[in-house]
Amino acid sequence: MAYHSSSHTGYTPSAPPAPDSHGSGRMYPPPTNYYGPARYGSSHGYPDFPPGTHPDVIRSFQMVDMDRSGFIDESELQRALSSGYQRFSLRTIRLLVFLFKNPNDSLKLGPKEFAALWSCLGQWRAIFERFDRDRSGKIDSTELRDALYSLGYAIPPSVLQVLISRYDDGSGRSVELNFDSFVECGMIMKGLTEKFKEKDPRYSGTATLTYDTFMSMIIPFLVS
Amino acid sequence: MAYHSSSHTGYTPSAPPAPDSHGSGRMYPPPTNYYGPARYGSSHGYPDFPPGTHPDVIRSFQMVDMDRSGFIDESELQRALSSGYQRFSLRTIRLLVFLFKNPNDSLKLGPKEFAALWSCLGQWRAIFERFDRDRSGKIDSTELRDALYSLGYAIPPSVLQVLISRYDDGSGRSVELNFDSFVECGMIMKGLTEKFKEKDPRYSGTATLTYDTFMSMIIPFLVS
Numbered sequence: 001m002a003y004h005s006s007s008h009t010g011y012t013p014s015a016p017p018a019p020d021s022h023g024s025g026r027m028y029p030p031p032t033n034y035y036g037p038a039r040y041g042s043s044h045g046y047p048d049f050p051p052g053t054h055p056d057v058i059r060s061f062q063m064v065d066m067d068r069s070g071f072i073d074e075s076e077l078q079r080a081l082s083s084g085y086q087r088f089s090l091r092t093i094r095l096l097v098f099l100f101k102n103p104n105d106s107l108k109l110g111p112k113e114f115a116a117l118w119s120c121l122g123q124w125r126a127i128f129e130r131f132d133r134d135r136s137g138k139i140d141s142t143e144l145r146d147a148l149y150s151l152g153y154a155i156p157p158s159v160l161q162v163l164i165s166r167y168d169d170g171s172g173r174s175v176e177l178n179f180d181s182f183v184e185c186g187m188i189m190k191g192l193t194e195k196f197k198e199k200d201p202r203y204s205g206t207a208t209l210t211y212d213t214f215m216s217m218i219i220p221f222l223v224s
Numbered sequence: 225m226a227y228h229s230s231s232h233t234g235y236t237p238s239a240p241p242a243p244d245s246h247g248s249g250r251m252y253p254p255p256t257n258y259y260g261p262a263r264y265g266s267s268h269g270y271p272d273f274p275p276g277t278h279p280d281v282i283r284s285f286q287m288v289d290m291d292r293s294g295f296i297d298e299s300e301l302q303r304a305l306s307s308g309y310q311r312f313s314l315r316t317i318r319l320l321v322f323l324f325k326n327p328n329d330s331l332k333l334g335p336k337e338f339a340a341l342w343s344c345l346g347q348w349r350a351i352f353e354r355f356d357r358d359r360s361g362k363i364d365s366t367e368l369r370d371a372l373y374s375l376g377y378a379i380p381p382s383v384l385q386v387l388i389s390r391y392d393d394g395s396g397r398s399v400e401l402n403f404d405s406f407v408e409c410g411m412i413m414k415g416l417t418e419k420f421k422e423k424d425p426r427y428s429g430t431a432t433l434t435y436d437t438f439m440s441m442i443i444p445f446l447v448s
Binding site: 193207221 | 379380382383386387390412413416417420424429430431432433434435436438439440442443444445446
């Protein structure tokens with residue numbers, strides 16, 4: 001869970017919303033809208049979820065893990081998060097998979113990683129809503145800076161400017177970010193910062209990198 | 225022209241192709257398919273092109289610079305290159321603008337930068353075609369490695385693998401890159417390598433970076 005650090009946010013995870021009309025997290029309606037009914041009816045098939053994982057989280061995972069492999073890929077994650085949060089762009093989803101997947105696994109998430117991601121998104125949404133004061137569903141660059149600071153990332157103005165330009169539609173209007181874009185920005189900051197910290201174990205604020213290390217650190221973020 | 229270094233390729237620019245049926249580069253048909261006839265009829269309005277610039281290059285620029293501002297933006301560049309090369313993806317176009325634009329200008333290219341980009345693409349296409357032995361219009365990962373090596377970039381296998389995965393459609397087939405993707409890969413390598421060299425003036429292969437510098441170096445590539 002290297003990337004699931006709630007410590008520096010000071011926030012407890014917000015309770016995940018009910019993903020659909022099925023009230024109790026204890027019932028698992030067979031996903032007949034997919035490839036036929038589920039081949040089981042309880043969460044016992046997923047012992048890998050951390051103790052105390054909210055039933056809605058387990059259900060969201062089970063609903064998309066049709067082959068019961070215990071792992072979900074990009075498109076399955078996109079569907080799983082849609083039930084509790086929203087449909088994220090594939091660009092954001094790829095970044096989430098890259099940052100939360102087990103380093104030893106391929107581009108998939110298991111129960112532990114999914115639970116960590118869900119919890120992290122809960123915290124981030126709480127912070128997003130805190131800075132989206134007018135409840136417009138969007139935050140501006142200043143609010144983004146403050147929100148990222150709440151997440152533990154102090155962004156240099158020059159970096160913030162470039163980061164924001166990613167969402168400039170060229171209309172001349174001041175850039176505003178929705179939750180999807182906020183998560184993407186935050187995950188980029190989170191991921192690159194973690195990478196840098198790996199090379200700066202003493203937190204001196206400076207790291208010495210070889211060319212190969214430098215390239216290997218960055219290219220994955222360009223792929224997402 | 226920091227990014228237009230033909231020196232390490234050992235190739236001379238290939239002559240740009242005739243963009244259309246207008247044979248002589250001396251005639252400038254008014255682009256009536258746009259916003260009315262051009263307000264001038266010769267290349268004298270563009271003294272900023274380097275001496276000896278091929279008339280087709282000047283014409284490609286003039287054809288899209290409708291407001292005669294002397295600068296072209298992303299979409300104009302996409303159209304300009306379509307006349308001589310092909311219609312590149314906006315993702316590649318943004319990377320090209322970012323790498324070739326004058327650092328002091330906004331996200332636009334002037335005559336000098338456009339001429340440098342056109343020449344660079346000429347060299348890269350010559351290399352692409354050299355490695356696309358079966359003339360399929362695509363190269364595989366090994367050919368990409370060799371082609372990038374011809375451009376002066378020796379990619380660590382781990383980096384090459386991640387870079388290639390960017391173009392994996394998940395079908396299980398071995399990844400192949402068209403010219404657009406090749407240019408994107410090459411420009412990423414070119415851009416990141418130049419950034420690293422700036423921090424490693426003695427070419428020791430190692431650079432010491434502060435956190436802010438590290439972030440500022442990378443974020444622009446994520447924006448493109």
